[in-house]
Structures are given as structure tokens and as C-alpha cells.
Amino acid sequence: MLDLGCGTGTLLVALAGRFDRLTGVDQSPDMLRHAGAAAERAGVRVDLVRGDLRDYRGERRHSVVTCTYNTVNYMVDEGDLERAARTLRAATEDGGLAVLDAHPVWFVERGWAGQVFVEQNTEDVLEVWENPYDAATGRVDTTVTVVRRTPEGGWHRVHETHPQRGHDPAAITAALLAAGFSSVDTYAGLDREPVREDTRRVWYVAR
Template sequence: MGWYEDEDLWVGFAEVMFPARRTAEAERLLAESPLLKVAAGDRVLDLACGPGTHVVPLARRGAVVTGVDLSEAMLARARRACEREGVRARLVRADMRDYVDPGAYDLVINMYTSFGYFTDPGDNLAVLRNVHDSLVPGGRLLIDVMGKEVFAGWVGRPQAVDVDGGTVYMRDTVLDDWTRLRSDWTWVRGEEVRRTSLYSTLYSAAELRALVEQAGFTEVECFGDFDLSAYDNHARRLIVQAKRA
């Protein structure tokens, strides 16, 4: 089983990964970011949608939203979030390596480091090829990950995050000559201790650009934040936008 197939990881650590402030942050990004601008009626795929963080504000703006995720528990949360907020979205359980819906979308987003999960580089490329084929000609891809250059600025410093009567300790280890990352998370609440490890590919901007181009995309642009700022020494994220010709 791949680490990302472990439901206990996404559910057990949801408080750390999906705190309430991320919902507010997603609302703000949708309202302000030129990269996340959608018009009513736009067909948008949120690939690896998680608990619906971006599905809800997208649907609120009138987009016709599909959220795809492998985790049934995450999709259930997304479904509840849509019901609570009175919006509609199609929620599909699928592996991003397999999901393709030819020419079905104007925009595909993949947010919050939900890309590069697979050890075989061919699998990560397959995801991009699926996205390419799922877009209409002229359609847009947006990927938001922690770029290798950004990550290099703070790697090595373990973090402790307080959550609901406990603390989550996070420690990162760079693997395989800076190509992959393992994040070890330990949740301590009284006598209870829970551990998990997450793995992802560490892409530099040049590496992710090359992969996106290999998948057939054109007009590839890299940004350091959602406000269109440059991917430079001040970058906070690596955001790649590309188009299907």
C-alpha cells in the first residue's frame, strides 16, 4: 500500500493538515488571486480535493466543480462541507493516476502539495498527462507545491504544532540526493502517541516546468505566490500555471 492510501493518515492528522484557517485562506485566495479567477459556469476539477477546501468557494462562485480524491473519508468531509454551505459539486473517488475525463474541464487545480506523491517518476508524469487530456484546448492547469528552493530555506528545523490537547512534532528528511522528502509526524496527546510519514517529490521550478512540458502543456509559468509574484528568493510556494494548446 502506498503511504498516501492510508486513510488513518488523512483523518488522524486532519486537524494539523486542514485547520479552519485554511478554509478562510481558500476563500480569500479565490476572491483575490488572479490565478484562481473563475467565471460562473467554468468547469473546474479540483484534483486531490481533500475535505473540499477549495471545492466550496469555487462552487460558491458559480463554477461547475468536480472534486476528485482517493480517500472516501476526505470525500465525505467535502460532501458535508458542500451541504453545510449550500453548494453543489460532483465528488468522485479515484486515483489521480487513473482519473481522466477527456476535454471536460476549463481549469484543473491541484493544491497544497498534492502532487509528486509517487516514487515512480512515470506515475507523476501520468497524472499530468491525464490532466492535460482532461482539459479543453486552451484550458488551464494550476499546481501549488512546496518548491525545492523554498523548502531548502527552512529544512532541518523540526516544528511543534499544538492541537486540541496535544502536540504534533514534525521533522523533515531529504532523501535521494534532494529528489524526495520524508516528513515524519508524531502526535502526542497525554499517553497517546500516533506516528505517520508522508513522502513527496521535491521539484525545483526547472524540474516541474520540464515535467509539465513533457506532459504536453505550453505557456508554462512559475510563480512564488498566488499574487503572481516571481519565483525568486522571496517565494513562499511554487505555483505552476500551464495551458493545453
């Protein structure tokens, strides 16, 4: 199994034991470090590689390739979606599956764009998510500010920007088929319900 955009390795660790070999790819060294630590804590062997979804090419192909948790929404520039689809196809062995998800345009415009979300799950961590929207490009340059209490009693602030955009099912399906997959099924969730107009996250299974 290969997880493209593996982040902190949550999916890889969860699926340990179901595959002979697990590989995670992410362009962020920090994410790979967290993924390595998570795998070590779980006693799981994972190969971790730094790479970009738009041009990653590994040494082998895989029976299952995943690309989840909005990773495809980070494809914001012209041609990025098609390049990502070609990466997915190049990584998937013949007869294998590629599984991915993405927020569609209608969710970005109605439920995400221009919104501000504040989360405080503990007294020691506060998160603020701001989502300015550019209708001309369809981009949401999400800014995330995290304030965390330090062991010394002070506060540490982290500020990041995450450019993203919505991709409708027709566009993703077309890109996957053009990349060489023979079929693409879409679902509204892991229960395989059909996609509706108000679906927030669309799942794709490409063969």
C-alpha cells in the same frame, strides 16, 4: 472546475457559485468523507470521486483544473511527475487553465529537510511534524503525529507518513509542456510575483 487532490474540499467550497459544476478527486476515502461533509454544511453540491493523480481519467474535461497544497510534491517515484502532468492535460479542456503549486527542491533542502515542527493551536490538539530527508532520492518522508483530547477526557493518537519530494520549476514546466499544454507561467504567489531563489511555493498556470 475539477480539483485534483481535493483533500477536505476547502477550495471547492470556497469557489462554489463561480462554476456550473464542481468535481473533487482524492485517493483517500477519509478526505472525500470530510469534503462531502464540508460541502453539505456549506450547502454546496460537489461531485466527489476516488482517484489517483497519476492515472485519473474522468468522463469530461473542465475549463479550470486545480491541483494545490503540495499535491504534486507527493509525486515521488520515477515517472510520477510526467503521469500527473498527463492527467492534468487530459482533464483540461482546450482553452482551459490548469493551476497547481509545489515546493521546489531548494525549499525542501534548506527549510524542510531534517526539521521538526510542533504545533499546539489549542489545549486539546498537539501536532508533531518530523521530516527525515534522503539526499540521494530527494525524498522527505514526513511523519505526522496528532494527539487529540477525547470527549471522555482521554487522548487519541494518530500517526501518518507522507512521502514527498521537491520539484523544481524547470522540471514541472517541462512535464506540463510535454503533456500537451502550450504554455506555462510560474509565479512566487497568488500576487503573481516572479519566482526567486528563496521562493518556498511556486505556482504554475498552464494553458
